Amino acid sequence: MLRLIAQRLQSWLNLPGETGAVLPALAVMLGAALLAFVFIAFFAGPVTWWERRVAGRVMSRIGPNRVGPQGVLQWLADGLKSFLKEDIVPAAADRPLFLFAPYLFFGGYMATFVVLPFGAHLVATDLSVGLLYLIAISGLVVVGILMAGWGSNNKWALFGGIRSAAQLVSYEIPSAFSLLAVVLATGTLSMQGIVRAQGGWPWEWLLFRNPLLFGMFFVSFAASLAENNRTPFDLPEGESELVAGYHVEYSGMRFLWFMFAEWGNLWVIASLATVGFLGGWQIPGVRPEVIDQSTGWAFAGWQALSFLVFAGKASMLVLFAIQIRWTLPRLRVDQMMIVCWKYLVPLALLGSAGVLVLVALVPEGSPVDWFLRAVSLGLGLWLIIAYVRKARAAYLADREPYRRLEGKDPWYPPYRLP
Amino acid sequence: MVSALPPAVTPGNPGGVRGWVGHIVRTASSILEGLAVTLSWAFRRPYTIQYPDKVEVPVPETLPEAYRGILEVDLRLCTGCLQCEKTCPIQCISISIEKGEDAVRRLTRFDIDISRCMYCGLCSESCAFDALAHSNQFEAARQDISELTLHFVREPVPVARHKAGEAPPRRPRGEILREVLPGLGPVMSPPARDRRAGQGDPSSGEGKP
Amino acid sequence: MTGTVPTLAFWGLALLTIAGAAGVALSGHMVRSAFSLFAALFGMAGIYALLQADLMAVVQLLVYVGGISVLVLFAVMLTSGIGRVGTDNPSHRPIGGLLVLLAVLIPALGLAFRMPLGIESPADPTVAPIGDALLGRFVLPFEVVSVLLLAALVGAVNLARGWRRDPEERPSEEGR
Numbered sequence: 001m002l003r004l005i006a007q008r009l010q011s012w013l014n015l016p017g018e019t020g021a022v023l024p025a026l027a028v029m030l031g032a033a034l035l036a037f038v039f040i041a042f043f044a045g046p047v048t049w050w051e052r053r054v055a056g057r058v059m060s061r062i063g064p065n066r067v068g069p070q071g072v073l074q075w076l077a078d079g080l081k082s083f084l085k086e087d088i089v090p091a092a093a094d095r096p097l098f099l100f101a102p103y104l105f106f107g108g109y110m111a112t113f114v115v116l117p118f119g120a121h122l123v124a125t126d127l128s129v130g131l132l133y134l135i136a137i138s139g140l141v142v143v144g145i146l147m148a149g150w151g152s153n154n155k156w157a158l159f160g161g162i163r164s165a166a167q168l169v170s171y172e173i174p175s176a177f178s179l180l181a182v183v184l185a186t187g188t189l190s191m192q193g194i195v196r197a198q199g200g201w202p203w204e205w206l207l208f209r210n211p212l213l214f215g216m217f218f219v220s221f222a223a224s225l226a227e228n229n230r231t232p233f234d235l236p237e238g239e240s241e242l243v244a245g246y247h248v249e250y251s252g253m254r255f256l257w258f259m260f261a262e263w264g265n266l267w268v269i270a271s272l273a274t275v276g277f278l279g280g281w282q283i284p285g286v287r288p289e290v291i292d293q294s295t296g297w298a299f300a301g302w303q304a305l306s307f308l309v310f311a312g313k314a315s316m317l318v319l320f321a322i323q324i325r326w327t328l329p330r331l332r333v334d335q336m337m338i339v340c341w342k343y344l345v346p347l348a349l350l351g352s353a354g355v356l357v358l359v360a361l362v363p364e365g366s367p368v369d370w371f372l373r374a375v376s377l378g379l380g381l382w383l384i385i386a387y388v389r390k391a392r393a394a395y396l397a398d399r400e401p402y403r404r405l406e407g408k409d410p411w412y413p414p415y416r417l418p
Numbered sequence: 419m420v421s422a423l424p425p426a427v428t429p430g431n432p433g434g435v436r437g438w439v440g441h442i443v444r445t446a447s448s449i450l451e452g453l454a455v456t457l458s459w460a461f462r463r464p465y466t467i468q469y470p471d472k473v474e475v476p477v478p479e480t481l482p483e484a485y486r487g488i489l490e491v492d493l494r495l496c497t498g499c500l501q502c503e504k505t506c507p508i509q510c511i512s513i514s515i516e517k518g519e520d521a522v523r524r525l526t527r528f529d530i531d532i533s534r535c536m537y538c539g540l541c542s543e544s545c546a547f548d549a550l551a552h553s554n555q556f557e558a559a560r561q562d563i564s565e566l567t568l569h570f571v572r573e574p575v576p577v578a579r580h581k582a583g584e585a586p587p588r589r590p591r592g593e594i595l596r597e598v599l600p601g602l603g604p605v606m607s608p609p610a611r612d613r614r615a616g617q618g619d620p621s622s623g624e625g626k627p
Numbered sequence: 628m629t630g631t632v633p634t635l636a637f638w639g640l641a642l643l644t645i646a647g648a649a650g651v652a653l654s655g656h657m658v659r660s661a662f663s664l665f666a667a668l669f670g671m672a673g674i675y676a677l678l679q680a681d682l683m684a685v686v687q688l689l690v691y692v693g694g695i696s697v698l699v700l701f702a703v704m705l706t707s708g709i710g711r712v713g714t715d716n717p718s719h720r721p722i723g724g725l726l727v728l729l730a731v732l733i734p735a736l737g738l739a740f741r742m743p744l745g746i747e748s749p750a751d752p753t754v755a756p757i758g759d760a761l762l763g764r765f766v767l768p769f770e771v772v773s774v775l776l777l778a779a780l781v782g783a784v785n786l787a788r789g790w791r792r793d794p795e796e797r798p799s800e801e802g803r
């Protein structure tokens with residue numbers, strides 16, 4: 001027995017002869033992590049500026065426009081400011097938990113980048129369970145929030161943490177069920193597989209595959225906004241009642257980690273919806289096989305183009321999330337639970353069951369399939385037209401009073417920079 | 419058992435499955451409505467006036483007569499009665515008067531610490547000769563707080579001798595202040611200042627040191 | 628599990644799991660124990676991933692890390708008196724604990740050293756076979772378990788609703 005143990009231990013500890021491979025492997029890992037980090041920094045930073053600009057225009061203000069041309073460098077100034085602040089640990093805090101929480105939070109967020117595809121072949125690993133992994137890894141984030149809330153030894157922080165846990169555990173269900181509809185329609189859990197099951201043109205997207213999936217998109221988007229504590233579901237932060245929620249005691253760099261993850265999360269929300277419903281990186285009119293078979297510069301060009309397509313779609317969704325944030329008021333706690341359990345969960349269940357039936361009964365390419373696609377495309381177009389017309393009506397309703405008051409026309413499109 | 423929940427029924431909602439669907443439809447349409455309103459605001463002129471470098475008229479000129487800006491004292495009018503010094507609740511005015519060999523009383527110091535002044539206006543109320551008054555200026559940010567103690571007396575001046583109500587007219591508002599507080603005006607980044615100087619805006623309120 | 632990098636990763640994850648487990652047992656404070664449990668479960672998920680059991684790893688993450696450990700934390704934090712940092716864990720029973728440990732460890736180690744462990748080559752994705760098995764060969768147990776879980780759910784909801792003395796006071800069902 002003892003000899004056996006010794007043998008086992010020896011075989012475990014005796015590192016196989018390829019010790020030379022450790023350093024390159026570590027370097028690759030570090031490099032990938034660094035790349036993801038740089039991407040987050042260069043996404044999350046400017047998005048904080050962009051969000052404030054959008055908020056400004058929505059509120060008839062201008063927004064930050066001082067640092068750099070039109071204020072685009074505002075995020076650098078903010079980051080530098082936070083960086084130079086003192087890192088305060090409250091005396092009564094649970095010190096190890098308090099210190100570790102921001103990293104867990106940020107780490108959980110960064111772990112999602114393992115499966116997020118950025119382009120045709122731009123993905124860290126295409127896990128066969130990618131989508132499930134993406135849903136699962138958010139557990140790390142919520143534990144980070146709980147840890148921060150508890151470690152701060154502050155009742156507002158703790159309330160924020162507990163709310164966040166309750167919210168995340170609840171909204172994981174509609175989120176998972178609405179993504180289940182995607183999985184049912186594509187028959188795979190891998191992110192790239194889901195993208196490849198769609199096409200470049202809008203009528204090849206899952207969003208417009210049938211009216212049920214069209215509805216599922218909104219359920220899924222709402223649930224992922226809630227999962228990532230975005231307004232209108234930002235109860236864990238709730239400035240008005242909880243000051244800042246779970247990060248109220250943080251300052252300096254640790255606070256910055258929370259902010260990073262919070263804005264970086266926008267990207268995750270947007271790319272999840274892009275992959276699931278908007279055809280991911282698929283370039284209109286180009287079969288993915290063409291990209292697979294290209295070599296050299298053509299290959300690189302396709303990668304860049306597919307990244308641009310993906311980033312374009314994701315940015316539109318980011319803009320949508322930002323606009324929602326500055327449009328809708330925050331829900332109350334009970335309303336938040338009601339929205340989840342009484343509306344989103346049944347909708348997601350019905351929707352995914354309906355999608356299952358449709359996928360089973362309607363073969364792809366059949367006339368009924370095309371009819372369903374046409375109906376959902378029409379639905380989408382109708383929504384967009386209604387949206388623009390309502391916006392135009394709201395503008396026109398205020399034009400005359402404005403003219404009388406200010407003596408000039410209120411017309412000032414967003415591309416005109418003040 | 420008291421329910422913590424608010425009253426349940428929305429007016430006009432039939433309840434049941436129809437009510438459930440009704441709630442969803444109403445939520446969706448009101449979200450759409452709200453998004454449309456915020457979208458329309460993206461196409462309207464912001465109300466913001468970009469202070470300080472893109473204002474059409476310098477802000478001090480838009481302020482009302484009674485605006486209590488930084489204090490200024492017209493030494494040609496000051497009789498050295500010390501009323502203002504006594505009135506100030508926080509003693510931020512200090513005046514010294516010396517009698518020379520020629521028996522003329524001269525003001526040798528008239529300092530106002532505007533970093534402490536709370537702009538209550540008591541001193542200017544108590545000045546019977548209209549020598550001490552609020553200007554319309556407020557843009558006096560400085561790196562060093564000691565620069566905010568204004569020394570109105572450069573060299574000793576004889577105190578004025580006139581009765582209340584017979585004083586000569588004051589100099590225009592803000593003019594004296596510009597002499598004792600160099601660089602008065604909004605704080606601007608250098609490019610903005612150049613841009614504005616290039617526009618040849620005569621009333622920029624910037625200092626003439 | 629061959630190659631240096633997986634070996635190193637294995638040792639890291641094993642250390643994390645064991646340290647987490649030790650933390651659960653030895654930590655003086657309930658909340659710290661709960662967080663240690665999280666670490667232990669997370670380490671397990673990593674080990675599943677190393678063993679190429681991709682679905683197992685992700686389900687471990689989803690159910691145990693994201694679900695159970697959050698619920699445990701939730702429950703622990705709602706325990707009364709938990710806020711006193713001095714609340715410690717007085718239940719050290721070294722002898723009984725040792726007996727339980729030995730009772731579990733000896734059979735487990737015995738199994739571990741007798742069975743051929745480890746996998747030779749990277750396995751195929753396990754999602755599809757598991758799905759096929761669940762809806763094919765094992766469909767009956769699968770459905771029975773579903774019904775059981777559903778019953779448990781309904782029961783839990785019923786318990787949570789409580790018995791109200793006055794039916795008038797039941798908050799009405801629809802929309803607010």
Ligand code: SF4
Pocket residue numbers: 489505506507508509510511530534535536537538539540541542
């Ligand atoms: S305004 Fe008030 S505080 Fe300022 S100097 Fe006059 S009396 Fe003093």
Ligand code: SF4
Pocket residue numbers: 491495496497498499500501502503513544545546547548549550
């Ligand atoms: S400023 Fe007015 S109150 Fe003050 S000393 Fe001169 S005259 Fe008197």
